[in-house]
Amino acid sequence: MSKYRTHNCNELNEKNTGDNVVLSGWVNKKRDHGNLLFLDLRDNYGITQCIIDKENSHFVKLERLQLETVIRIDGKVVKRSNDSINKEINTGGIEVSIDSFEILGVCRELPLPVFSNQEYAEEIRLKYRFLDLRRKKIHENIILRSKVISFIRNEMNKLGFLEFQTPILTSSSPEGARDFLVPSRLNPGKFYALPQAPQQFKQLVMVSGFDKYFQIAPCFRDEDARADRSPGEFYQLDLEMSFVEQEDIFNVVEELFVNTFKNFSNKRLLFNKFPRITYKETMLKYGSDKPDLRNPLLINDITDIFLRKDVSFEIFKKLVNSGSNVRCIVTKNTRDKPRSFFDNIDKWAKEQGASGLAYFTIEKDNDIHAKGPVGKFFSKESLNEIMSQTGAEIGDSVFLACGKLNELEKITSLARDKIAKDLNLVDENVFAFCWIIDYPMFEIDEFSKKIKFSHNPFSMPQGDKNKINFEKPLEILAYQYDIVCNGIELSSGAIRNHIPELMYKLFNVAGYSKIDVEKKFSGMINALSYGAPPHGGIAPGIDRIIMLLANEKNIREVTMFPMNQNAQDLMMNAPSSVNESQLKELNLSLKTKK
Secondary structure (H helix, E strand, O other): OOOOOOOOOOOOOHHHOOOEEEEEEEEEEEEEOOOEEEEEEEOOOOEEEEEEEOOOOOHHHHHOOOOOOEEEEEEEEEEOOHHHOOOOOOOOOEEEEEEEEEEEEOOOOOOOOOOOOOOOOHHHHHHOHHHHOOOHHHHHHHHHHHHHHHHHHHHHHHOOOEEOOOOOOEOOOOOOOOOOEEEOOOOOOOEEEOOOOOHHHHHHHHHOOOOEEEEEEEEEEOOOOEOOEOOEEEEEEEEEEEOOOHHHHHHHHHHHHHHHHHHHOOOEEOOOOOOEEEHHHHHHHOOOOOOOOOOOOOEEEOHHHHHOOOEOOHHHHHHHHOOOEEEEEEEOOOOOOOHHHHHHHHHHHHHOOOOOOEEEEEEEOOOEEEEOOOHHHEOHHHHHHHHHHHOOOOOOEEEEEEEOHHHHHHHHHHHHHHHHHHOOOOOOOEEOEEEEEOOEOEEEOOOOOOEEEOOOOOEOEOOOOOOOOOOOHHHOEEOEEEEEEOOEEEEEEEEEOOOHHHHHHHHHHOOOOHHHHHHHOHHHHHHHOOOOOOEEEEOOEHHHHHHHHHOOOOHHHHOOOOOOOOOOEOOOOEOOOOOHHHHHHOOOOOOOOO
């Protein structure tokens, strides 16, 4: 028996009544009733209520004790009276009458309360993260994280995958985000890079003859923080398989995700077989390649309506004639909504930088007509055509936006989410997974206007490899795919290009010469030249999976020791300065910024 405890603080119940026990933990809460002091003792497992009366010589010391002091108590288990049973905790049927106690760890005045889950400034929470992690909700999130990762490991083993570790110190990659660089002491003037992902290494694992690989992999990217992305580092479930097609990857990931989400959440899965949506389709119907399928609203393109002579909405007609598109969102049975509902949506759109959202409601008295600010511009025939194209019915409302495609997709995607939220259409008790497939291999860079890879440059293009038209690169589709849940992208993946000659041609389209490719990816190209199997994989983000399961909106709430928005660790004071001798050893000197 440990001298610190016979039981943990979640273990005792009525069967232990009369037992002498030893418990250790943190003083979570105190309630002084004059002659009796109630003290909640907390450890990793739960809470036990302890009591001591005024006659006990230890009463005054315990009464003055600072919350979060670590103590050991010796006492006897007592059954609670019926009117004092606490059904919210496992130990709610008993309490421990304290005979004696010992302070194991003193506690200074607290900079934030541990007992409460009230919101505190990020700076305080991150500086005192060790205290923040004691709080019930975030403590349970981190335990959930551990259990989910263990469960995933077991599932991957069942599916026949082997876990390998890939290097942390590697070479810089020209694609993706900024690298974190590490100077080499033994190779002056040269640098390692921390891996943005184990992409090349996991492909090399397949070339090495291993069939199924996985790893809970740390990844490092010098990116700005977002609610769903930590600055600096994150973890992903990295997996790769040989002799597979796209559907083989989907089957493995779907089985894993269905089992994981059913095991760790009471929410319903909308689909056990995840829908496959093409990139072209998702950009049209949802305005985004991260669609939230809990939202039933769809976007429709009705540009051709504005080419009709019986539509007199001149502002949109002029824009259409100059190359713009018109898209709309239909809301069902909203004829009875007040004018303020529609005007607020229009006002909101203008706050997003758009010109607003025009709208009308389809009515029928003697004949079909449109009610609303722009309703007068549409004839009966044009309304019938809109109803035919969109599925709109009498009593439905139509929100309209017009603009260049990129701008139009952005505002209609945002509007779709905004309108659904205002109409309370999204079921929060559902997980809706889907695959986004058939991504274009290339896209035009918004700033340079040059051709660049749209996703992973190591992806296999679709179609006959001998008949790819490299003169029309924007028409080339790739075996690239994303998995999305509730509007959150969990991962990108691809069937890999394992043919060196084809890789040279694709990189040439993006402006890389054969020499560039061999210099930047020498290890990969060399390996693929010695008999590489067809292979593919994916890497779902662990942090985002836990966010969904824990029902959290910010990744900080499921990360043990996150950095702040400026990529600073306030608790450990990182990044920090280094002394001259360290720099000298690395053959480095700092240039003072003016």
